[in-house]
Amino acid sequence: MASRSIHLAVIPGDGIGPEVVAEGLKVLDAVAPSSGLAFERTSYDLGAARWHRTGETLPDSVLEELRGQDAILLGAVGDPSVPSGVLERGLLLRARFELDHYVNLRPVKLFPGVSTPLAGVTTEDVDMIVVREGTEGPYTGVGGVLRKGTPHEVATQESVNTAFGVERVVRYAFEQAANRPRRKLTLVHKDNVLTFAGDLYQRVLKKVAAEYPQVTTDYCHVDAATMFFVNQPGRFDVVVTDNLFGDIITDIGAAIAGGIGLAASGNVNPDGTAPSMFEPVHGSAPDIAGQGKADPTATILSVVMLLDHLGAAEAARRVERAVAEDLAERAGQGARSTAQIGDAIAKRVSG
Amino acid sequence: MASRSIHLAVIPGDGIGPEVVAEGLKVLDAVAPSSGLAFERTSYDLGAARWHRTGETLPDSVLEELRGQDAILLGAVGDPSVPSGVLERGLLLRARFELDHYVNLRPVKLFPGVSTPLAGVTTEDVDMIVVREGTEGPYTGVGGVLRKGTPHEVATQESVNTAFGVERVVRYAFEQAANRPRRKLTLVHKDNVLTFAGDLYQRVLKKVAAEYPQVTTDYCHVDAATMFFVNQPGRFDVVVTDNLFGDIITDIGAAIAGGIGLAASGNVNPDGTAPSMFEPVHGSAPDIAGQGKADPTATILSVVMLLDHLGAAEAARRVERAVAEDLAERAGQGARSTAQIGDAIAKRVSG
Ligand SMILES: CC(C)[C@H](C(=O)O)[C@@H](O)C(=O)O
Ligand SMILES: CC(C)[C@H](C(=O)O)[C@@H](O)C(=O)O
Numbered sequence: 001m002a003s004r005s006i007h008l009a010v011i012p013g014d015g016i017g018p019e020v021v022a023e024g025l026k027v028l029d030a031v032a033p034s035s036g037l038a039f040e041r042t043s044y045d046l047g048a049a050r051w052h053r054t055g056e057t058l059p060d061s062v063l064e065e066l067r068g069q070d071a072i073l074l075g076a077v078g079d080p081s082v083p084s085g086v087l088e089r090g091l092l093l094r095a096r097f098e099l100d101h102y103v104n105l106r107p108v109k110l111f112p113g114v115s116t117p118l119a120g121v122t123t124e125d126v127d128m129i130v131v132r133e134g135t136e137g138p139y140t141g142v143g144g145v146l147r148k149g150t151p152h153e154v155a156t157q158e159s160v161n162t163a164f165g166v167e168r169v170v171r172y173a174f175e176q177a178a179n180r181p182r183r184k185l186t187l188v189h190k191d192n193v194l195t196f197a198g199d200l201y202q203r204v205l206k207k208v209a210a211e212y213p214q215v216t217t218d219y220c221h222v223d224a225a226t227m228f229f230v231n232q233p234g235r236f237d238v239v240v241t242d243n244l245f246g247d248i249i250t251d252i253g254a255a256i257a258g259g260i261g262l263a264a265s266g267n268v269n270p271d272g273t274a275p276s277m278f279e280p281v282h283g284s285a286p287d288i289a290g291q292g293k294a295d296p297t298a299t300i301l302s303v304v305m306l307l308d309h310l311g312a313a314e315a316a317r318r319v320e321r322a323v324a325e326d327l328a329e330r331a332g333q334g335a336r337s338t339a340q341i342g343d344a345i346a347k348r349v350s351g
Numbered sequence: 352m353a354s355r356s357i358h359l360a361v362i363p364g365d366g367i368g369p370e371v372v373a374e375g376l377k378v379l380d381a382v383a384p385s386s387g388l389a390f391e392r393t394s395y396d397l398g399a400a401r402w403h404r405t406g407e408t409l410p411d412s413v414l415e416e417l418r419g420q421d422a423i424l425l426g427a428v429g430d431p432s433v434p435s436g437v438l439e440r441g442l443l444l445r446a447r448f449e450l451d452h453y454v455n456l457r458p459v460k461l462f463p464g465v466s467t468p469l470a471g472v473t474t475e476d477v478d479m480i481v482v483r484e485g486t487e488g489p490y491t492g493v494g495g496v497l498r499k500g501t502p503h504e505v506a507t508q509e510s511v512n513t514a515f516g517v518e519r520v521v522r523y524a525f526e527q528a529a530n531r532p533r534r535k536l537t538l539v540h541k542d543n544v545l546t547f548a549g550d551l552y553q554r555v556l557k558k559v560a561a562e563y564p565q566v567t568t569d570y571c572h573v574d575a576a577t578m579f580f581v582n583q584p585g586r587f588d589v590v591v592t593d594n595l596f597g598d599i600i601t602d603i604g605a606a607i608a609g610g611i612g613l614a615a616s617g618n619v620n621p622d623g624t625a626p627s628m629f630e631p632v633h634g635s636a637p638d639i640a641g642q643g644k645a646d647p648t649a650t651i652l653s654v655v656m657l658l659d660h661l662g663a664a665e666a667a668r669r670v671e672r673a674v675a676e677d678l679a680e681r682a683g684q685g686a687r688s689t690a691q692i693g694d695a696i697a698k699r700v701s702g
Contacts, residue, residue, distance in 0.1 A: 088544060089544065117469050143509075145547045147514075151515065156510060156548070157510040158509045159510075193595075195435075224602060231610065251575060252580075259582065
């Protein structure tokens, strides 16, 4: 069959980023021939090394090039040699905001055979999707500092939330919930303290809920939600939440679903006005970089999300099955290198 | 011996609040005769009922009376019949802010015999103290809403952090760490995103650390911290963090230490310019109110913190031992009512 050509931008980034991205691409190469897609890849040198060399994080010209791509695969950014926040804000968050990734999609799913730190939970108990808002909330960077370094210093951070921004992400979450068997959507916020933002989320949830009578809605304060993730994860099906709460709860999500080495994510622009970006939830882990110790599974599962996003559902399921099979057999095996895991999964995909 | 007279304000509050407070006072009565303290109690009718009756949450006159007390014991506030935030902001947070409870102290300790949702952890793995800032950060209530109810609505919440506020809580946390065997202090924040506030915390930590060379310091992003609470809780000894992050991580803390029924807290004014307030971490749980189902242990452990705060360390240890013994024997027993648990612990204290 004729395959659709996809321009894929690849940002390996820092630390273990390049290693895990290599395995993600290996698996993508294995599935591509049968996916109906032909990938044309462009690699972008962004991250700590470039910043040290040129002072650039995400230059305007590169951003413009990225806009012309169909999708982005990112490894990880951040390095202890760069001041905290420079690459996170200047590269990662800049991409999410400029490319209008208003949905940060993070499945929390315990695969069979994977060990979880929770006692007595089954794969059925841990199977949810977190829809994290990606373009506003406390992540705007709005804020500042007054009288820095003096005893009278004041430092502020502002969470900015708009009806426009909240409604589009809530709507997306309802769509997700409507298409899952349990059809349940839980809003996670802290509306008893952050009353202005919380009230906006609550009113929007209520309004959109009227259009989805088949979806049950629930509300949970963020503090209680973190507790329920640990002792009643089965409460959750689809979760919608703000940018910061989403950041926090998806790390607990990763922990209960077998660790950060397995947690995938998609920074999605559902309107298609700019390319979506797929990345493992984990960071650059400089302490283990270059040693072949990183688990590439989170990146490979991010490739699954990329394939789904591009409409190649069959190819996505094929990779997902290969990952599931590999995970199911891991328990008995000794430690494997990053490349060995990638090879094993790629082999299952082709085989 | 002559006993020191203590004026104790009691705010039973809503839902299960009155039930658990009754047991806390029962245990306090049991230990008081040997504590060197004589408690004179005044009960304050605050919470949902009063708000419905009068529209008041924490009237100025009551606040002034509270200022004249030596300490406060609070049950829980909040009820579904009251709009979210009214009692939380108007009563609980107003008390914390007005009485300058800048340290919100929350031990996370797994007692022997208590079951935790985490597989394979021991009591040694879960033994930390979270020092949560209590009077600033995202809890200030600063913020607002523009064009409410329109498609152009903007809702903001501002986190306000001051050198004054951060330094005093960080200093308190160093004192705690210096007095514990492991002498480790971890700052939990999100300095790669909330760069202004995070940088202030980091600089203050570094400055105060110079005065405590015996204390090891560490830093952890809040998202990673929540994960480590679940899969490596032993990493933490004393944690210092902002008001919102502290709210969130102490609920996971409660979950890993056996549940919200056991989590105690103190809203402490270390300078003694106003009374400190002790309360269980749990809420008013209206669904089980009035049924004798609530676990009063969190309140009784809050009484332990109250006794310690008042300098009655021996009495505090006595109650703590009674709780520990009761907990160690719970596993084998059937369900007991709120009052039965209180009776059992009070009996051990007297006996
Ligand atoms: C690196 C950091 C800026 C980022 C975030 O906070 O969103 C990360 O934690 C994530 O969850 O993708
Ligand atoms: C009830 C609520 C305002 C409060 C808080 O957020 O501080 C509670 O969750 C707590 O942790 O004491």
